[in-house]
Amino acid sequence: MTDLTFLPGRTALEAVGLGARHRRGWALRDCSFRVPAGRVCALVGPNGAGKSTLLSVAAGLRRADEGALAVLDGAPGGPGVRPRVSYLAQEKPLYPYFTVEDTLRMGRELNPGRWDAAAAERLVKEGNLPPHARVGQLSGGQRTRLALALAFGKRPELLLLDEPMSDLDPLVRHEMTAALMTEAAENATTIVLASHVLAELEGVCDYLLLVGDGRVRLAGEVEDLLSAHRVVVGRHEGGAPPRSFAAHTVISSRTTGRQLTAMIRPEGPIAGQWETEEPSLEDLLLAHLRNPGAPSLLTPSAEPRSRKAAA
Numbered sequence: 001m002t003d004l005t006f007l008p009g010r011t012a013l014e015a016v017g018l019g020a021r022h023r024r025g026w027a028l029r030d031c032s033f034r035v036p037a038g039r040v041c042a043l044v045g046p047n048g049a050g051k052s053t054l055l056s057v058a059a060g061l062r063r064a065d066e067g068a069l070a071v072l073d074g075a076p077g078g079p080g081v082r083p084r085v086s087y088l089a090q091e092k093p094l095y096p097y098f099t100v101e102d103t104l105r106m107g108r109e110l111n112p113g114r115w116d117a118a119a120a121e122r123l124v125k126e127g128n129l130p131p132h133a134r135v136g137q138l139s140g141g142q143r144t145r146l147a148l149a150l151a152f153g154k155r156p157e158l159l160l161l162d163e164p165m166s167d168l169d170p171l172v173r174h175e176m177t178a179a180l181m182t183e184a185a186e187n188a189t190t191i192v193l194a195s196h197v198l199a200e201l202e203g204v205c206d207y208l209l210l211v212g213d214g215r216v217r218l219a220g221e222v223e224d225l226l227s228a229h230r231v232v233v234g235r236h237e238g239g240a241p242p243r244s245f246a247a248h249t250v251i252s253s254r255t256t257g258r259q260l261t262a263m264i265r266p267e268g269p270i271a272g273q274w275e276t277e278e279p280s281l282e283d284l285l286l287a288h289l290r291n292p293g294a295p296s297l298l299t300p301s302a303e304p305r306s307r308k309a310a311a
């Protein structure tokens with residue numbers, strides 16, 4: 001894969017045995033993975049899977065209770081790391097009585113030496129935000145745009161996004177995602193984007209982290225994870241998967257009438273008369289979300305480098 005933004009060797013996030021507990025129990029448990037720098041990584045999982053908890057540990061807003069998470073090779077929220085990371089969630093950290101102009105000025109003053117006024121102003125201008133409008137009078141979508149401009153103006157090396165665009169209409173969300181990807185590609189920013197909108201991740205993200213029940217289920221390059229799986233379709237009688245599938249990892253399988261459709265991680269050639277094709281990202285994610293017990297898979301680049309050292 002030719003990817004000019006990929007920064008070989010550098011690491012954005014690396015977790016080894018990471019655990020984080022809320023009052024009622026563990027939100028993350030025994031998570032080990034790596035996200036290389038320069039990637040646009042989708043963070044996916046069902047409600048309550050631990051996505052927000054993971055991002056808040058990465059942003060330095062809460063501590064790990066077990067194991068470790070390194071952010072840009074440093075401690076989350078540490079003095080050498082915090083200025084290089086932007087974090088944005090659904091709740092936008094904006095002052096309602098500030099104008100758009102005041103907000104951008106605040107961004108410049110809070111980020112001396114780093115502030116990219118051109119990038120922030122471009123995002124604001126593309127949304128036609130009036131410079132003298134107060135934040136409290138902006139629509140939800142306009143506030144999101146302003147918050148993204150603040151997050152980007154900081155020129156972060158790592159941008160952590162916890163569904164910040166979920167309140168936008170689909171068209172604006174599409175436009176904002178495109179603007180974000182352009183800015184990220186120009187600056188080789190690593191993005192970790194938590195999202196439930198699976199269809200929108202295709203073509204946007206080149207890296208994937210799927211969490212379920214507090215654990216890592218899939219991690220690695222989207223391209224490699226897709227090519228490790230096959231959608232298999234063919235005639236089959238009976239409810240159980242055919243015996244010839246026993247050599248492979250079956251992620252999901254359903255029979256409608258006499259037709260069987262399965263998502264398989266092949267361990268070699270698939271015996272029998274089957275039509276096979278590479279799944280879409282959405283199909284792959286849906287199959288794993290429907291089958292929480294499916295064995296996990298990490299591609300080599302997603303294996304933590306310090307796993308041995310930490311063991």
Ligand SMILES: Nc1ncnc2c1ncn2[C@@H]1O[C@H](COP(=O)(O)OP(=O)(O)OP(=O)(O)O)[C@@H](O)[C@H]1O
Nearest residue numbers: 022023024027045046047048049050051052053054
């Ligand atoms: N402040 C909190 N106090 C107690 N439990 C919490 C708190 N925040 C999260 N949890 C619990 O931790 C687990 C993981 O929650 P988290 O918000 O990280 O999941 P998520 O994947 O972001 O979910 P969603 O997709 O619904 O936003 C859930 O069981 C949740 O109930």
